[in-house]
Amino acid sequence: MNLHPSRPDTASPLLACHECDLLQAAPANRAQGVSCCRCGGQLLPGPAYRPSTSLALVLAGLLVFVLANAFPVVGLEAGGVKTATTLLGTTWQLSQQQMEPVALLVLLTGVLTPGLELLCLLYLLLPLSLGHAPRGFARVMRLVHVLHPWGMVEVFLLGVLVSLVKLAHMAEVHPGIGLWSFFALIVLLAGNASRFDPGMLWERYQACRDRT
Amino acid sequence: MSRPNLKSAASQGVWRCHACGQLSRVSAPAAAAVSCPRCGASLHQRKPHSLQYAWAFLLAAMLCYIPANLMPIMLTEMLSGTQRDTIMSGVAYLWRSGSWPLALVVFVASVLVPLLKILSMLLLLLTVHWRSRWAPRQRTRLYRLLEVVGPWSMLDIYVVGLLVALVQLQSLATIKAGPGAIAFGAVVVLTMLSAMHFDPRLIWDVFEDDDER
Numbered sequence: 001m002n003l004h005p006s007r008p009d010t011a012s013p014l015l016a017c018h019e020c021d022l023l024q025a026a027p028a029n030r031a032q033g034v035s036c037c038r039c040g041g042q043l044l045p046g047p048a049y050r051p052s053t054s055l056a057l058v059l060a061g062l063l064v065f066v067l068a069n070a071f072p073v074v075g076l077e078a079g080g081v082k083t084a085t086t087l088l089g090t091t092w093q094l095s096q097q098q099m100e101p102v103a104l105l106v107l108l109t110g111v112l113t114p115g116l117e118l119l120c121l122l123y124l125l126l127p128l129s130l131g132h133a134p135r136g137f138a139r140v141m142r143l144v145h146v147l148h149p150w151g152m153v154e155v156f157l158l159g160v161l162v163s164l165v166k167l168a169h170m171a172e173v174h175p176g177i178g179l180w181s182f183f184a185l186i187v188l189l190a191g192n193a194s195r196f197d198p199g200m201l202w203e204r205y206q207a208c209r210d211r212t
Numbered sequence: 213m214s215r216p217n218l219k220s221a222a223s224q225g226v227w228r229c230h231a232c233g234q235l236s237r238v239s240a241p242a243a244a245a246v247s248c249p250r251c252g253a254s255l256h257q258r259k260p261h262s263l264q265y266a267w268a269f270l271l272a273a274m275l276c277y278i279p280a281n282l283m284p285i286m287l288t289e290m291l292s293g294t295q296r297d298t299i300m301s302g303v304a305y306l307w308r309s310g311s312w313p314l315a316l317v318v319f320v321a322s323v324l325v326p327l328l329k330i331l332s333m334l335l336l337l338l339t340v341h342w343r344s345r346w347a348p349r350q351r352t353r354l355y356r357l358l359e360v361v362g363p364w365s366m367l368d369i370y371v372v373g374l375l376v377a378l379v380q381l382q383s384l385a386t387i388k389a390g391p392g393a394i395a396f397g398a399v400v401v402l403t404m405l406s407a408m409h410f411d412p413r414l415i416w417d418v419f420e421d422d423d424e425r
């Protein structure tokens with residue numbers, strides 16, 4: 001009885017589908033990514049993963065994240081009264097109306113999760129692209145894994161567009177700098193997520209750790 | 213469907229780490245606590261208590277679905293009085309005011325997606341429960357779709373939040389969030405949790421078990 005798990009002892013790298021558990025050998029040509037031959041689930045992302053490219057995307061993402069939250073997303077003008085709001089302002093107003101659960105949900109999915117995910121990625125990618133192994137790598141990777149499904153910036157953007165149309169009937173609406181920043185943020189986050197390859201990051205981390 | 217060369221990792225004693233994706237050969241499935249040699253997370257052949265958690269979150273979501281649709285999610289206070297909007301009446305308002313593409317988007321995100329999510333999870337859980345061999349590829353694809361569309365039903369929560377923050381025009385109109393918004397947010401979160409705990413590999417396990425017999 002072996003209590004200590006070991007790596008499968010085969011020459012060609014094995015992959016197990018996370019959706020149907022089919023064990024299969026990784027094909028030699030991975031340029032287009034690898035899909036499961038039974039259920040079609042994605043096993044490996046396509047383009048060769050380079051931490052430096054991801055790092056650039058994450059840094060740009062952090063910059064527009066700050067802009068998106070610092071500047072108003074939408075402004076409204078009706079009968080001489082002007083209002084404008086940011087995503088944080090939305091959560092503030094909701095919590096003022098005893099809607100704390102909803103405020104918390106908006107805060108978590110719109111601000112905290114994407115922000116924290118970007119910071120985690122920065123913490124992982126910056127040392128790795130310089131050839132160092134970050135401390136607590138496994139824990140931060142797990143945090144990114146847990147956080148990722150709860151970031152909903154793209155849904156928020158659609159929400160802004162719906163609100164703009166709804167309000168256009170009753171008042172003058174002005175899209176703000178925050179709105180354009182959110183557009184940029186979504187493009188950067190999507191570009192980063194499609195490239196993200198935990199397996200490659202782990203290999204990179206282990207190489208960096210073994211060298212020192 | 214179950215050709216002899218198709219073997220699941222589990223049948224070969226290979227477990228995949230949930231946290232980092234590393235494959236490990238675990239020779240004693242009875243071994244209670246084995247951890248991933250790469251990241252240290254505890255290893256499981258399948259997500260632990262997958263069906264129990266998925267059922268619990270799904271039932272809670274179904275309970276919240278009723279108040280989410282019956283209670284107002286938005287209260288508009290104007291000089292002419294207070295207008296109470298449920299999710300459906302919000303869609304109907306958009307439709308009547310002529311912006312039907314938008315009405316369609318909101319209808320899909322707020323009405324269709326939550327309903328289909330609940331029904332799809334019911335279908336997945338029941339077919340796994342009955343050890344059904346029916347259309348495993350399509351069911352896996354349905355699960356994949358669920359994970360993608362899951363967050364989009366948050367749309368109405370964001371819209372209400374934005375309107376609440378913007379429309380505070382003292383004498384003219386103020387908008388408040390209604391209790392339905394809390395229930396609706398709960399439906400979104402609970403259906404997402406239910407889908408996350410469901411393990412799609414259970415759909416395929418029935419084929420292997422039958423071959424062994």
Ligand SMILES: [Zn+2]
Nearest residue numbers: 017020036039
């Ligand atoms: Zn598969």
Ligand SMILES: [Zn+2]
Nearest residue numbers: 229232248251
């Ligand atoms: Zn692991």
